[in-house]
Amino acid sequence: MIPLLIYGAGGLGREVLSLARTVGFKPIGFLDDAIAPRTEINDLRVLGSVEVLQAFHDPIHLVLALGDPVSKANVVKRIDPARVVYPILKHSSVILQDEYAIQIGEGSILCAGCVLTNDIVLGKHVLLNLNCTVGHDTRIGDCSSIMPGVNIAGQVTIGEAVLIGAGANIKNRVRIGDKSKIGMGAAVIQDIGPGVTAVGVPAKVVLR
Numbered sequence: 299m300i301p302l303l304i305y306g307a308g309g310l311g312r313e314v315l316s317l318a319r320t321v322g323f324k325p326i327g328f329l330d331d332a333i334a335p336r337t338e339i340n341d342l343r344v345l346g347s348v349e350v351l352q353a354f355h356d357p358i359h360l361v362l363a364l365g366d367p368v369s370k371a372n373v374v375k376r377i378d379p380a381r382v383v384y385p386i387l388k389h390s391s392v393i394l395q396d397e398y399a400i401q402i403g404e405g406s407i408l409c410a411g412c413v414l415t416n417d418i419v420l421g422k423h424v425l426l427n428l429n430c431t432v433g434h435d436t437r438i439g440d441c442s443s444i445m446p447g448v449n450i451a452g453q454v455t456i457g458e459a460v461l462i463g464a465g466a467n468i469k470n471r472v473r474i475g476d477k478s479k480i481g482m483g484a485a486v487i488q489d490i491g492p493g494v495t496a497v498g499v500p501a502k503v504v505l506r
């Protein structure tokens with residue numbers, strides 16, 4: 299089994315811990331900036347923060363279990379890529395309808411129940427949480443987090459570090475700009491620019 303560190307020891311971190319075990323990794327510790335070293339979470343310890351990576355002679359597998367996309371992107375910037383390997387974690391129930399026409403970037407996490415059809419590109423460190431659907435010709439940028447039960451139609455373009463709240467529906471051909479947030483349950487039927495928060499049915503921008 300492949301040793302794995304998990305950055306983020308919160309609720310998502312514990313979910314990623316159990317997912318990682320089901321797909322053949324051997325988690326050896328959490329990294330976290332907000333939880334004290336030596337804290338035990340489930341049966342694993344927090345070892346410290348990203349400075350811990352320097353203790354490993356060879357590159358170590360690491361996955362980022364952070365829901366907040368901007369925090370995730372900031373952690374990536376602090377890590378020397380030469381010290382790590384970012385695996386893809388994909389639950390066995392995930393359906394890649396045409397696996398040869400789907401690109402998944404390093405460090406991405408695909409949770410149980412997700413269905414992706416074809417001609418899809420996921421960037422690096424993308425989170426597809428439980429039971430999401432992703433339609434044809436869709437792009438999802440680096441570090442974006444798609445929360446449980448989101449339906450993304452075809453030809454959708456989602457930028458980098460975007461948060462899509464649980465249960466949102468995204469209409470075909472819509473574009474969502476970098477670092478925007480879409481509220482839980484929203485119906486996004488037109489383009490949303492970068493750096494804004496949009497909520498509701500249909501989704502309207504409420505914060506810039």
Ligand SMILES: CC(C)(COP(=O)(O)OP(=O)(O)OC[C@H]1O[C@@H](n2cnc3c(N)ncnc32)[C@H](O)[C@@H]1OP(=O)(O)O)[C@@H](O)C(=O)NCCC(=O)NCCS
Pocket residue numbers: 365427445446461462463464479480481482483484495496497498504505
């Ligand atoms: C959209 C979201 C990111 C906004 O969070 P925020 O930046 O902290 O902003 P606020 O909570 O202050 O909300 C801003 C406004 O939008 C409203 N709002 C927030 N989320 C909303 C939603 N899902 N639907 C409708 N209105 C919503 C708030 O009531 C507030 O309105 P007001 O200014 O009239 O009081 C957050 O509410 C959200 O939906 N996050 C997704 C959570 C999720 O999916 N978790 C899954 C974990 S597995």
